[in-house]
Amino acid sequence: MKLIDKLLFLSIYIVFAVSFAQELPPVQNFLPKDYNAENQNWAISQSAEKLIYVANNKGLLEFNGANWKLYHSPNETIMRSVQVVHDRIYTGCFMEFGYWQKNDLGILTYKSLSKQLGINLIEDEEFWNIVHIDKYVIFQSLRRIYIYNVDDGFVNAI
Numbered sequence: 001m002k003l004i005d006k007l008l009f010l011s012i013y014i015v016f017a018v019s020f021a022q023e024l025p026p027v028q029n030f031l032p033k034d035y036n037a038e039n040q041n042w043a044i045s046q047s048a049e050k051l052i053y054v055a056n057n058k059g060l061l062e063f064n065g066a067n068w069k070l071y072h073s074p075n076e077t078i079m080r081s082v083q084v085v086h087d088r089i090y091t092g093c094f095m096e097f098g099y100w101q102k103n104d105l106g107i108l109t110y111k112s113l114s115k116q117l118g119i120n121l122i123e124d125e126e127f128w129n130i131v132h133i134d135k136y137v138i139f140q141s142l143r144r145i146y147i148y149n150v151d152d153g154f155v156n157a158i
Contacts, residue, residue, distance in 0.1 A: 035061055035068035043130075045084040053089050055082040060091055060100065062108065071100065074110050083130035083137070085150075090137055092127025097139045097146070113148060117155050 032039040038057035045053045054061040059072040059079055073079045077094035084090075089100040089108065098112040114121060122143055129140040139146040145158040 030068075035063070035070070037061055037068075037070050040078075042078075042080045042128075043082045045082045045089070047084045047089070048086075053082050053084055055079040055091060055093075060089065060108070071108050071110070074098070074112060078126075080126055080128050081130045081139075083132055085132045085137060090130050090132075090139075092130055092139055092141075094126050095121055095124070097127045097130075113155065117153070119146070119155060119157070 035054075035056075037059065040057045041054050041061075042057075043055040047053065050065070052061075052063040052065075054063070056070075057078045059070055060082065062069045062071065073091070073093045073096070075093065075096050077096070079091055079093045081092040082089060087101060091098065091100065095114075096112060097114050098110060098116075100108040100110050103109050113119075122141070125141045125144070127139050127141050131138040131140070135149060135151050137148045137150060139148065147156045147158070149155070
């Protein structure tokens with residue numbers, strides 16, 4: 001081989017070797033026995049403090065990078081959605097939506113928006129998605145959308 005061909009081959013080899021040698025972040029899988037809940041997880045969200053929140057069949061899971069903590073859903077049904085907005089963790093499940101907030105001891109406590117605001121939910125309604133836009137938190141079921149104004153606490157249903 002000519003010197004130019006050898007240099008071209010060597011440079012291509014180095015480029016490929018360097019590109020495949022990039023380090024990937026570690027991936028860790030967790031089994032239901034690791035987090036002490038059911039095997040079906042529906043949604044995930046992360047707080048500014050890097051805590052992970054998971055909507056699980058058994059309730060709300062909180063993961064701090066080392067330990068899991070389970071908070072049972074308020075009506076003991078499957079939790080379908082979760083969205084962290086500032087210091088609140090909004091969740092939706094069967095016939096219920098609201099938010100969790102840490103008390104003085106750092107334990108999450110639940111506040112039901114659907115009950116507090118006296119909302120007439122559709123029979124068998126489940127909340128599958130939660131979206132945050134500006135001062136609004138939007139709860140989506142299969143047949144309705146509830147727009148919660150965080151500033152004045154008013155809910156509008158579509």
